[in-house]
Amino acid sequence: MASRPRTLYEKIWDAHVVARPDRTDSDDTCLLYIDRHLVHEVTSPQAFEALRLAGRTVRRPDLTLAVPDHNLPTTARLAPDGARLPIDDPQSAAQLAALERNAPSFGIRYIDAVAPEQGIVHVVGPEQGFSLPGATIVCGDSHTAAHGGVGALAFGIGTSEVEHVLATQTLQLRRSKTMEIRVEGELGPGVTPKDLILHIIGVIGTGGGTGHVIEYRGTVFENMSVEGRLTVCNMSIEGGARAGLIAPDDTVFSYLKGRPYAPQGEAWDRAVEWWRSLRTDEGAVFDKSVVIDAADVEPTVSWGTSPEDVIAVGAKIPSPDSFADPSKQAAARKSLDYMGLEPGVAIADVGIENVFIGSCTNSRIEDLRAAAEVLRGRKKAASVRWAIVVPGSGLVKRQAEEEGLDRVFTDAGFEWREPGCSACLAMNPDKVPPGERCASTSNRNFVGRQGPGARTHLMSPAMAAAAAVTGRIADVRQL
Amino acid sequence: MRAVSTIHGRAIPLGLKNVDTDVIIPAHWLKTVSREGLGKGAFETIRQAPGNPFDVEDFARAPILIAGDNFGCGSSREHAAWAMLDMGLTAVIAPSFSDIFSGNAFKNGILAVELPQDQVDRLLEVARTDPITIDLDNQIVTTPFQDRFAFDVDPFRKRCLLEGLDEIGLTLASGDAITHHEAGRAQDLPWLDCPLAVSR
CATH class of the missing domain: 3.40.1060.10 (Aconitase, Domain 2)
Incomplete structure (x- = not known):
């Protein structure tokens, strides 16, 4: 194996194969060791319950980190007297309470909703140095892929797999x-x-x-x-x-150095030596x-209801007939109908009523800086009904406040919120109303993703800021 | 896991491609701590449209769904599989599936059968009037006509499904191998155990 040139993925995979148990009939399904497991409130309660029913324990609570993010409201969490404010939605409250109960009862480290480190699980992992190069990282959330940015093999899993990892610290997987x-x-x-x-x-x-x-x-x-x-x-x-x-490099190493869970001292040196081999x-x-x-690559925005439905900001909305594949033509017609758009119209002429800056895709300090730079000294257009900024974590929020970015946003007419998944997925109070459009820095423009009937246009933070200022989809380079 | 061998019955001819898990079960249904009762929200946006295939009486409690490419893309929510089971679906036939959905389906004893587009098209046609049979043991989909479409399935998954094996139980039987791996890892990549040392 050592003689064959390998890709980065294959190197990380090979370093984590525990066994190919009991199966001569399938050489590519392996038992893979998991180094880091991130847990949030939505995809874990059924897994903890199943463990309990089976009388099983969590094998490596020390490799597991739990943090609430998905349905936590992004409005104030503490009253002026410092008391925790209740969560109005009883179902959300019950789900959050379940995590708050499950984590300590299984010995898992838990960052609670009002801790300064709380945030979106995919922002928190790298920020805390919990996500490391060459590590296998999983979470019951498909955007776990994010952690690949530090050179980890990171991927989303379902709740049964969450249960499997909790119980065994491994997964049965086929090599991709x-x-x-x-x-x-x-x-x-x-x-x-x-x-x-x-x-x-x-x-x-x-x-x-x-x-x-x-x-x-x-x-x-x-x-x-x-x-x-x-x-x-x-x-x-x-x-x-x-x-x-x-592939991890010096940019990643200097980002991670000194973070709470990153290795220190001699362990750091040994780690960096191994990380350098991960190419x-x-x-x-x-x-x-x-x-x-x-x-x-131009500033790019989505026009339809699939993330592949994207065009450069200077382009016109495509005609369904322009696609070769008949099923894509049909999908494009449905998309345009849902989005209330006509083919041939310049995307930059499309007005928007809502702006969402946040999500695990774009809520880190750089994203907020980029948006603030566009908004500095400007105000959102009168036609923009709702504009919110949701920092990815409490630490991002604090950093932004130290830089005065919160003032830039609020002066421009944005609401400055507490960290969480927010309007990315419409399972907390932050939703886009039916039929309205949202310039969104999130990751999915699916039907109903930001609320029933909501129309999402995906774009960068700078472009979302430009949309807020002009009240329509706009080329940030022309502002 | 529920044991599965043969699934026979009507198939809902949905045919759509890129059916994402937000469409299978919208996020507002995910605020539950149970796996039960999600069928009420399954395919909610599609079912709101009059004349949708889910509303056709012949397809009530149909065990099979036929869809287009990339079924189950998007969010990793296993609620999608739970919602489908709750509405009586135990198999999906499509030209391709997202990786995460196909894993979630398997864990819940839902067969995700991959067939080429032309065979899926043929089944969509048959499904309007007649039942379809999926035989997991022989890895074949048949219709009351002459159609016989062979499909692939991972041998490990096939065995788990046919025998209704508990995958966690199987893995725990490899406990020694896991312990052995952990010992090697503590030796070679000791920083991966570092969170233990952090006092917070």
């Missing part, structure tokens, strides 16, 4: 195929990692990465910040890939390869 997405050159001014990943999904399609793990390679990723890499890897799932990752070998072969020229 490998896919390389190479982007060389330099992103233009006003073009961000979000624009790049939207563009990539437009090229490969939502099924393009199915069965594969993507490795993002090339100068664009080498020169990208960790925050940008997390954004790109996060949306690998929208391209069908369960995981996406980028795809010269001559390693990918099952699939896609090459994209960075110069082709």
